[in-house]
Amino acid sequence: MMQIHKSSTTTILFCCSLLCLTSTDANAFQTHGNPEGIYVHQAAHLFFAASCTLLHRQLQKSGFLDMDGWHSIGNGIFWLILWNIWTITGHTIEELLPGANITTDGSHTPIIYLDSWVAWAYVVFKCDHLLCVPGMYLIYKGVKKIAASPDLIPRFPL
Amino acid sequence: MLGSSLMILISAGCLVHARRILLTHVQHPLARYLVWFTYALLIFAVSRSFGHILKHILYFLDMNWLWREISPVSGAINSISFIIIASVTLFFGNIYDIMVQMLKDRKRIEQTSKEILKLTNDLENIISERSKAEMSLKLAHEIRNPVMVIGGMVRSLLKKGDDTRAPQFQAILDEAQRLNELVANFEKNMILPQIHYTQLELNTLTEEAIELVRPLAEQKKQVILLNRSPLNLFFYGNRQTVIMAIKHIIGNAIEACPEAATIEITTDLTEKGNTLIIEDNGPGIAPEMLEHIFEPFYTTQKGKTTGLGLAYVKQIIEDHRGSIHISSPEGKGTVVRIYFPAYYPIK
Structure with missing residues (x-):
């Protein structure tokens, strides 16, 4: 009885929805315009940075950072936080840079005209691998150390 | 190009070592977490570096138009990889909580x-x-x-x-x-030797016995209420056997009562000595069973128990010069009264 009542309510609601939404104003899915991509990307960077910060805090609070390999992983995560901040700034500067400043001009690689501080800043912030590669290496060093000394995986929380 | 290639190589190295850790710490939540984390790092490194490398190659091949087509896809994958690694990173808290819970359980088992x-x-x-x-x-x-x-x-x-x-x-x-x-x-x-007998306190023993059976009560969502006497109820006896006897009685109450039932335990000093009353609002015991309840090998759960439990409990209490009485008014649950002779140490 309950089941029949439920399904009839659903049918009525569905019919009402069909009547309200004609083909001219069908808003079933949202349109994703041009700037959305960069917003999503920046938000993803923020999420990445926030979760890394939280992980670093948890490692510190639980005493893992006092252990050899974990200390290195903690440092690597710190570098990744810096990298995220660096890249968020880089992407913001990229948005400020006029499109005319970058051209391929028949060359294989794009050329940038360094005619403003924004252009200079863009070049500097493009070198983000100077942060993420060391970060990744520190994590590698930590994981390698833990793999070499089984005691570094604690049996219990510290 | 070099930075991007290094990212992929190093993250792959991380994964290899994390898998080595998992081999030596099979089923350890932290080892498993490290494998997930390094997998996420690899996805992040590949998604980030692949775009960079492809961009350089396409520019070199004078196929800038193709990069313009691929670039949004590469960027989207890159964003997704951030979400993946961030989600895995957040999971560390859960892993740590699981480890803390495992420690608590382990200590309790020990x-x-x-x-x-x-x-x-x-x-x-x-x-x-x-x-x-x-x-x-x-x-x-x-x-x-x-x-x-x-x-x-x-x-x-x-x-x-x-x-x-x-x-x-x-x-x-x-x-x-x-x-x-x-x-x-x-x-x-040659009275029966009172080995390992020391000064005991009934409130403390009751609390310890309750702690031992609490997981069973929690499983059945039952509540154990303790009306603790404000007085110290000293008596002379063997700690372990008395705890076992009390635990057995409370365990029986938990087993007999339905889910969400309340088991009330009271400790007091009465004219009969140190008194422990365990009351439950379960189905009670039939009068014909009550007559034989302390008889060895008498059981209401044929095949499940030996029927020696209550006989031992009675023996233990009587060894302590105490007594045990069970009453079960029909439909009103069961009341177990245990008395131990009060003992007051001379200071």
């Missing part, structure tokens, strides 16, 4: 195991001492019978008036009497 081991040892000792005492008493009884016969016969010989051997008969009679007194003294002193 504690329970220790209690069980000590209890087993104590029980073995008690049984062994009891058997020795019973054998000694039996032996004393067996010695007394022939001594009595010897004494009686010698006495009748003395009455017959055989004067020549009277001193010898008198000596035999004296020795027989001495032997009889020795046996009597032995029996008098």
Whole structure:
């Protein structure tokens, strides 16, 4: 009885929805315009940075950072936080840079005209691998150390 | 190009070592987490570096138009990889909580195991001492019978008036009497030994017993209420066996009661001594069962229990000069009253 009542309510609601939404104003899915991509990307960077910060805090609070390999992983995560901040700034500067400043001009690689501080800043912030590669290496060093000394995986929380 | 390639190589190295850790710490949540984390790092590195490398190659091949087509896809994948690694990173908190819970459970299991081991040892000792005492008493009884016969016969010989051997008969009679007194003294002193008996406090023991059965009650969403006496209820006895007896009674109540039932435990000092009352609002015990409840091998759960539980509980309480009474008014649950003689240490 309950089941029949439920399904009839659903049918009525569905019919009402069909009547309200004609083909001219069908808003079933949202349109994703041009700037959305960069917003999503920046938000993803923020999420990445926030979760890394939280992980670093948890490692510190639980005493893992006092252990050899974990200390290195903690440092690597710190570098990744810096990298995220660096890249968020880089992407913001990229948005400020006029499109005319970058051209391929028949060359294989794009050329940038360094005619403003924004252009200079863009070049500097493009070198983000100077942060993420060391970060990744520190994590590698930590994981390698833990793999070499089984005691570094604690049996219990510290 | 170099930075991007390094990112992929290093993250792959991380994964290799994390998998090595997992091999040596199979099923360890932290080792498993490190594998997930390094997988996420690899996805992040590949998604980031692949775009960079492809961009350079396409620019080199003068296929800038193709990069313009691929670039949004590469960027989207890159964003997704950030979400993946961020989500995995956030999961560390859960892993840590699981580890903390595992530690608590492990400690509880260790504690329970220790209690069980000590209890087993104590029980073995008690049984062994009891058997020795019973054998000694039996032996004393067996010695007394022939001594009595010897004494009686010698006495009748003395009455017959055989004067020549009277001193010898008198000596035999004296020795027989001495032997009889020795046996009597032995029996008098051979009360069942109270081994490992120390000063105990009923409130504390009740709380410890409750802690041992609490997981069972939690499984059935039952509430255990303790009305703790404000007085220290001292008595003299064996800690482990008393805890076992109390635990057994509360365990029975938990088992008998339905889900979400309440088990009320009260400790008090009454005219009968240190009193422990365990009340439940379960289905109660039928009067025909109540009559036999303390009989060894009597059980209401054929095949599941030996039926020795309550018999042992009674034995333990009586060994402590206490008593146990069970009443179960029909449909009103069960009330178990346990009394231990109060003992007040002289300061």
